[in-house]
Each structure stands twice: as C-alpha cells, then as structure tokens.
Amino acid sequence: MEIAPVETAARPVVGYAKDYPAGLLAEAHAHPKAQVIYAVSGVMQVETQEASYTIPPSTALFMPSDMVHSIYMDGPVAMRCLFMRDGVATRMQNTCKVISVTPLLRELIVAACLEPLDWDLKGRGHYITSLALDEIDRSDVLALSLPLPSDVRLRRVIDAIRQMPSSQRSLGEWADIAGASERTLARLFRKDTGLTFRQWRQHARMTAAMCALSVGESLTAAANLAGFQSQPAFGAAFRKIFGITPGQVKAMGGGGLNNGL
CATH class of the missing domain: 1.10.10.60 (Homeodomain-like)
Incomplete structure (x- = not known):
C-alpha cells in the first residue's frame, strides 16, 4: 500500500502529501500512528463514530492512533499530514482535537512533507519536525466537533x-x-x-x-x-x-x- 512506508517509518514524525479530487470519500479506516490531518487547500469532512469534524485550511485535526475514521473531500483537497509516534505531541493526549494552524505551522507541515521518511536525525528534518511539534502543542484547541x-x-x-x-x-x-x-x-x-x-x-x-x-x-x-x-x-x-x-x-x-x- 502507498501509505504503508509512512505508517512503518522509524522517525518519530514524518510527512505525507497527497492531492485528492472533489467528492472522493476515504471510507472508514485507521492508522497505527497518530496524525495531524491538514490540507493547504480544500475542506475535509472527517467522521469518527462519535463526532464529525469540518477541517478548512485554517485548522487541522489531531487524531490518535488506531481511531476508525472516514474523510470526505469537499472540493479538491491538497492534503499535507504528519504521522507521528504516540506520545510525541504531549498536549494532545489520546483524543481528537481540532487545532488552529498558524502560518508557521502551515509552513512546517509542508516542509516536513518534503523531507524523506528517513530524514537525518541531526539534520533539517529533525529541526523541522521538532519545531512543528512545539507549534502543535502551542496551538489553540477549537470547538469544531459536532457530536x-x-x-x-x-x-x-x-x-x-x-x-x-x-x-x-x-x-x-x-x-x-x-x-x-x-x-x-x-x-x-x-x-x-x-x-x-x-x-x-x-x-x-x-x-x-x-x-x-x-x-x-x-x-x-x-x-x-x-x-x-x-x-x-x-x-x-x-x-x-x-x-x-x-x-x-x-x-x-x-x-x-x-x-x-
């Protein structure tokens, strides 16, 4: 599977970039890593069993590992996600949260998606992902979930x-x-x-x-x-x-x- 190398990457945080056409539905699925689900353009409708989340480009959704969810692309979507090992985003804990995306966090997510999955532990990938995690932990949590x-x-x-x-x-x-x-x-x-x-x-x-x-x-x-x-x-x-x-x-x-x- 295309996503398998991302899900099994050894680094604590890796980026994943993919563009989707309007109307595409990624049916119910789960990942073994936590995610920050974000799109630099387009709007996503993410649903879990308990809630629905509307994710425009000004926000992102933190999703814990192994949580079943579906994603509907409300128009063309340029998705740029971070996959991360459990526990590295310390403030997020184990619940879905919609967070605000600052211009800095937006740039860091895009930059992380341009790094290889085995980025240098002492190089650019390390600094980008470390700063991204700090921005995520500082982000405002928004009341954008609908039960x-x-x-x-x-x-x-x-x-x-x-x-x-x-x-x-x-x-x-x-x-x-x-x-x-x-x-x-x-x-x-x-x-x-x-x-x-x-x-x-x-x-x-x-x-x-x-x-x-x-x-x-x-x-x-x-x-x-x-x-x-x-x-x-x-x-x-x-x-x-x-x-x-x-x-x-x-x-x-x-x-x-x-x-x-």
Whole structure:
C-alpha cells in the first residue's frame, strides 16, 4: 500500500502529501500512528463514530492512533499530514482535537512533507519536525466537533441540517420529517449529543460559516449561512464559540501556499 512506508517509518514524525479530487470519500479506516490531518487547500469532512469534524485550511485535526475514521473531500483537497509516534505531541493526549494552524505551522507541515521518511536525525528534518511539534502543542484547541447520534431518527434530522445549516425549520417541523414527536426528538438530542436542538444547530451553522470563510466566502455570506442578519452579532457569537474572529479565519484561509503543491 502507498501509505504503508509512512505508517512503518522509524522517525518519530514524518510527512505525507497527497492531492485528492472533489467528492472522493476515504471510507472508514485507521492508522497505527497518530496524525495531524491538514490540507493547504480544500475542506475535509472527517467522521469518527462519535463526532464529525469540518477541517478548512485554517485548522487541522489531531487524531490518535488506531481511531476508525472516514474523510470526505469537499472540493479538491491538497492534503499535507504528519504521522507521528504516540506520545510525541504531549498536549494532545489520546483524543481528537481540532487545532488552529498558524502560518508557521502551515509552513512546517509542508516542509516536513518534503523531507524523506528517513530524514537525518541531526539534520533539517529533525529541526523541522521538532519545531512543528512545539507549534502543535502551542496551538489553540477549537470547538469544531459536532457530536453524532446513533438513533436513526435523529440522524435523519442531523444529516439534513448539515446539508442546509441555514434552514429555519422548527424542532416540530423536523420531528415530522424524523417520524418522531417533538418531545421525543428533543429528548434524543440531549441524550445522544449532550446538546439541545438549538445548541446543536447553532454549532452546525457556525462550523459551516467557518468553512465558508476559509474558502473565501464573504463575511456577509458566512453570517447568512449561520442564520444572522447582523454581522456584529455574528462576529460576537463566532468569537464566543471559537475564540477568534471571522476576519481572522478569512485571513488565515486566504493566504494559500505555493510550497509542495
């Protein structure tokens, strides 16, 4: 397999670069090493059994070893990943985390992907990967995970909301689509996701807005997608969830990289 040399590389951190066409689905799989899943362009939708993660170019996903996941390429994706031995990213521990990607970390990931798998232990590869690990440990952790339910009725609703995050349908209207009462659906939201319907929908909307900003959409379009008429109100709500402003996300996503593409 193409990925096998990366998974068995002796170095503590190695890079992996691959470009994917729009719409490609990497079906459920796992790797024996932990990963930082990143794309210098394009947006990925990563799903585990418990949650969904939208990963635009301003963020990356730390994934522990042996975790089953799938990846959908929402448009053409230039993936640049780091595969690492368990424990080298000390702050990440053993849970999925979405992290912010600084311009420095972006460049380091790309540079690591240009190094051979057996990079010199005293050379450039050592310094690049060491600094990358330090940047990863310093990165902000972002609330970009959406809990996924197991109940099939609730899953119908959640899948539809993810397709139409700006929909104004009430919980009662979604209950009709799900084939369950409004009261049952409200209970399922709290039980299966730990969030109320309104909380889950708002988070889905904000995640979609972040994705849109990262691929160049305007602040107005992102605010509308999140269900806001007012940009200041959108900005305040966005910052409360993610700890950064919509403008900062747009700036991080718009720079792009030439190295390694």
